[in-house]
Amino acid sequence: MNKTSEGMITAKSLAASYDGKIIWQDANFSIGRGEFVAVLGPNGAGKTTLFRLLLGLKRPSAGELSILDEPPKRGNPRVGYVPQKHLIDNEMSVEAIELVKLGISGGEWGFVIPCRGECEKARMMMRDVGAEHLSERSLGSLSGGELQRVFLAEALVSDPDLLLLDEPLASLDIRRQGELVQLIRNVTKSRNITALLIAHDINPLLPVLDRIVYVANGKVAIGKPEEILNSHFLTSLYETPVEVLKNSQGRIAVLGVEEIGHIHTHEHQL
Amino acid sequence: MNPITFSFNIIQDLKLMLGYGFMLHAFEAGTIVAIIAGIVGYFVVLRRSSFAAHALSHIGFAGAAGAVLMGVNPIFGLLVFTSSGGIIMALLERKAASRDVEIGTVLAFMLGLGVLFISLYSGYATEAYSLLFGEILGISSANVTITLVAGLVILLAVSLIYHPLLFSSLDEDVAEAKGLSMIWIGILFMLLVAVATSIAVQVVGVLLIFALMVTPAAIAMRLSKKPFRGMMISVAIALLVTWFGLFVSFYEPYPVSFFIASAVFLLYLLTRGLQKITNFSLTERK
Ligand SMILES: Nc1ncnc2c1ncn2[C@@H]1O[C@H](COP(=O)(O)OP(=O)(O)O)[C@@H](O)[C@H]1O
Ligand SMILES: [Mg+2]
Numbered sequence: 001m002n003k004t005s006e007g008m009i010t011a012k013s014l015a016a017s018y019d020g021k022i023i024w025q026d027a028n029f030s031i032g033r034g035e036f037v038a039v040l041g042p043n044g045a046g047k048t049t050l051f052r053l054l055l056g057l058k059r060p061s062a063g064e065l066s067i068l069d070e071p072p073k074r075g076n077p078r079v080g081y082v083p084q085k086h087l088i089d090n091e092m093s094v095e096a097i098e099l100v101k102l103g104i105s106g107g108e109w110g111f112v113i114p115c116r117g118e119c120e121k122a123r124m125m126m127r128d129v130g131a132e133h134l135s136e137r138s139l140g141s142l143s144g145g146e147l148q149r150v151f152l153a154e155a156l157v158s159d160p161d162l163l164l165l166d167e168p169l170a171s172l173d174i175r176r177q178g179e180l181v182q183l184i185r186n187v188t189k190s191r192n193i194t195a196l197l198i199a200h201d202i203n204p205l206l207p208v209l210d211r212i213v214y215v216a217n218g219k220v221a222i223g224k225p226e227e228i229l230n231s232h233f234l235t236s237l238y239e240t241p242v243e244v245l246k247n248s249q250g251r252i253a254v255l256g257v258e259e260i261g262h263i264h265t266h267e268h269q270l
Numbered sequence: 271m272n273p274i275t276f277s278f279n280i281i282q283d284l285k286l287m288l289g290y291g292f293m294l295h296a297f298e299a300g301t302i303v304a305i306i307a308g309i310v311g312y313f314v315v316l317r318r319s320s321f322a323a324h325a326l327s328h329i330g331f332a333g334a335a336g337a338v339l340m341g342v343n344p345i346f347g348l349l350v351f352t353s354s355g356g357i358i359m360a361l362l363e364r365k366a367a368s369r370d371v372e373i374g375t376v377l378a379f380m381l382g383l384g385v386l387f388i389s390l391y392s393g394y395a396t397e398a399y400s401l402l403f404g405e406i407l408g409i410s411s412a413n414v415t416i417t418l419v420a421g422l423v424i425l426l427a428v429s430l431i432y433h434p435l436l437f438s439s440l441d442e443d444v445a446e447a448k449g450l451s452m453i454w455i456g457i458l459f460m461l462l463v464a465v466a467t468s469i470a471v472q473v474v475g476v477l478l479i480f481a482l483m484v485t486p487a488a489i490a491m492r493l494s495k496k497p498f499r500g501m502m503i504s505v506a507i508a509l510l511v512t513w514f515g516l517f518v519s520f521y522e523p524y525p526v527s528f529f530i531a532s533a534v535f536l537l538y539l540l541t542r543g544l545q546k547i548t549n550f551s552l553t554e555r556k
Contacts, residue, residue: 055447075449083443092440094316095495099440106437107448111429138495139440154444 008033008162008194009054013063014220016049023049025062027220029213031194033161036185038205039198040228041215047198048084050215051164054196055081067162075107080155084166084198088147092140096131096150097122099139103154118157125157126150128187145176149183156187163188165197169204177204184208202229203251229254276521287520296406296516296526299414302421303473304482304512308505309428310466311487312497313459316439320484321370322359322460325377327467327479329355332384334401334471339391344401345416348468355380356460360453404475404527407519417469424465431458436497473512474527481531482508489534489541507537 007030015025023046031037039047052058053065056072065072067079100122101115126132131149134142142150148168155163165184169177181197185208188195196213199205202225212228214221217238221228228234229252234242242256277283287293314323333351334344355376362372388398400408409417428435438445438455446452467479474481490504515529522529 057447074447079447081444081447083441083447085443087440087442093491093495094440094497094500098436098495098497102433102437102440103444105433106441106445107450108433109430111432136495154441 007031008035008068010066010069011063011220012065014053014060014065015062016046016053016058017061018049022061022218024215024218024220027063029220029222031196031211031222033194034189034192035194035210036188036208037194037196037211037213037222038202038209039196039213039215040200040202045215045217046220047215048166050213050220051081051166051196051198054162054164055079077158078161080158080160080163080193082148082151082155082163082165082168084170086147086151088139090140093138095135096137096139096142097126097135099150100125100153100157103157122153122157125153129153129156129183144171145180148172148180152180152184152187156191156193159191161193163193163195165195167198167200169197169199169201174204177201181205181208202254206250206252283517287517291411292407292409293516293520295409295411295414297513299409299417299469300406300473300512300516301509302417303470304508305505306421306424306466307470307482308486308490308508309501310424310462311483311508312490312501312504313435313439314463314483315487315491316436316497317459319369319459319463320480322356322373323463323467323479323483325359325373326352326356326460326464327471327476328377328384329380330464330468330471331401331476332380332387335384335387335391335398338397339387343412343416344397345413345468345472348471349420349465351380352464352468353461356464357457360456360460400475401471402475402477403525404471404473404478406473406516406526409472413472417472420465420469424462427458427462431455435459474530478527478531481527481534482512485534485538486511489538492541492545507534511537 009029009031011027011029014027016023039050041047049058053060054067054072056074056076067076101118104118104121123132123135126135129149129152131146131153134146134150139147139150151168152165155165163184168180168184172180181204184195184197187193197205202212206225209225211222212225214228214234214237219237221233221237223233229244231242231244234244234254238256240256242254245253245255288297311323314320330348330352333347333349335347336351337344337347358376359369359373362376363369434445434450434455435458437448438450438452442452467483470479470482486507487500487504489507490500493503494500511530511533514533515526518529519526
């Protein structure tokens with residue numbers, strides 16, 4: 001199959017704003033089927049906002065956005081989603097597999113208790129994300145990394161074409177981050193799913209990602225890692241000096257970004 | 271004092287008991303309320319909404335006081351006040367988890383009305399007492415019918431929105447992205463709690479509402495991690511303690527709600543105690 005010829009997401013002169021305040025604008029990009037894309041940028045830059053547009057939870061303030069040649073719509077079964085925030089606390093004594101089942105039946109009206117396929121599907125999905133042994137555990141007893149696997153199964157169980165993951169690595173240690181990234185890469189590749197993953201640290205994603213969407217300074221840029229992650233490009237994006245450092249193992253550090261983020265939030269408040 | 275004594279022949283005792291119209295009505299209404307409270311209570315505990323149930327029952331108190339003042343059946347005052355209060359709370363705050371302040375605000379306002387109604391009505395003391403602590407043994411056949419209708423409406427509503435309600439209780443953001451309206455689910459849920467508390471107030475009263483709406487579900491959640499099974503256990507516990515309370519109160523001159531509240535509390539302690547012991551022995555074996 002020719003991978004990038006089929007467009008999964010297309011954005012043309014896209015802009016997002018809240019109550020008239022523009023978050024970012026003039027975004028032009030297209031993302032193909034099966035691509036693994038990291039979405040980077042400082043806090044408050046508008047990464048989650050981009051997801052909200054793709055999920056149809058928010059309308060663009062300008063421009064066009066399409067998923068598989070259709071405008072985004074809420075409840076699109078072709079989009080799977082793992083949000084940043086979850087309700088689950090350690091008192092949540094419901095089996096993990098129940099959440100995965102709801103990934104299929106959660107939107108259905110009416111009351112049917114016997115499983116009609118969703119139980120088997122949910123079980124197979126848990127197996128595919130290496131979480132079979134967690135099925136009967138209560139959600140509240142799972143660790144951060146285990147929960148992310150369950151959320152991944154919940155998002156994938158309805159067979160989406162596009163997977164949106166909002167900071168799934170946030171509360172994990174470096175080893176768990178690496179494992180989860182590999183897992184996401186494997187399941188999305190074997191199903192030819194396009195994945196967009198919001199992250200703070202690019203390093204765990206470097207071995208697997210195809211391209212980077214960089215949201216900052218009211219703009220959205222897209223490119224290959226080497227095109228985006230260099231001092232020259234980021235300096236022109238931010239319009240202020242940014243330095244990209246690389247150590248001998250290939251780990252990357254972007255310096256100056258978070259400070260700039262702060263300056264910007266100040267400017268908005270003034 | 272009740273001249274009838276317990277004969278140790280339970281079938282015979284029940285036959286005798288249900289021969290009294292007031293006992294039959296109490297068992298009918300108590301059974302409906304226990305089933306409904308067990309089911310709705312499961313979602314109340316799952317959604318961490320005990321404070322909402324607490325507030326709605328108190329708001330219902332104000333409504334019942336208003337109804338008494340106007341010479342209307344208190345159950346209508348309960349239903350109107352809890353339902354409107356529930357809708358206002360749901361509209362003020364979309365996220366169930368962060369609804370505390372909104373609930374408190376509406377609660378204070380509605381209780382203010384309640385105080386006004388009580389001060390306007392002079393002969394209120396006994397009415398107030400039965401609302402606060404329940405008066406199931408005095409329930410009228412009209413109220414049994416109202417309870418049945420309300421119960422059936424709740425059962426129908428829960429069976430329609432079972433999956434969306436469960437989904438939004440576990441993963442609000444994904445449920446919303448899947449196209450479910452959190453506003454509507456929030457309103458429907460608060461209405462369920464409103465109607466359930468209104469009919470439960472007749473059995474255990476405003477102040478003891480948790481005995482049927484929260485504790486049975488809390489025990490059930492410790493006993494099963496499967497939602498449907500948990501709900502059924504919650505119903506079973508609510509039924510058990512309600513029947514127990516009614517049965518005992520036929521022989522003893524103490525309030526039904528006292529027996530219900532004590533029985534369910536003992537079950538709760540027992541569950542926690544047994545779980546402590548089994549967890550302890552499990553960890554020891556490791
Ligand atoms: N519902 C909202 N109403 C108003 N402003 C919002 C809303 N949600 C987010 N914002 C603002 O939009 C900006 C981008 O937010 P977000 O997309 O969540 O950033 P990120 O995910 O990159 O950290 C932030 O300044 C945030 O304060
Ligand atoms: Mg975000």
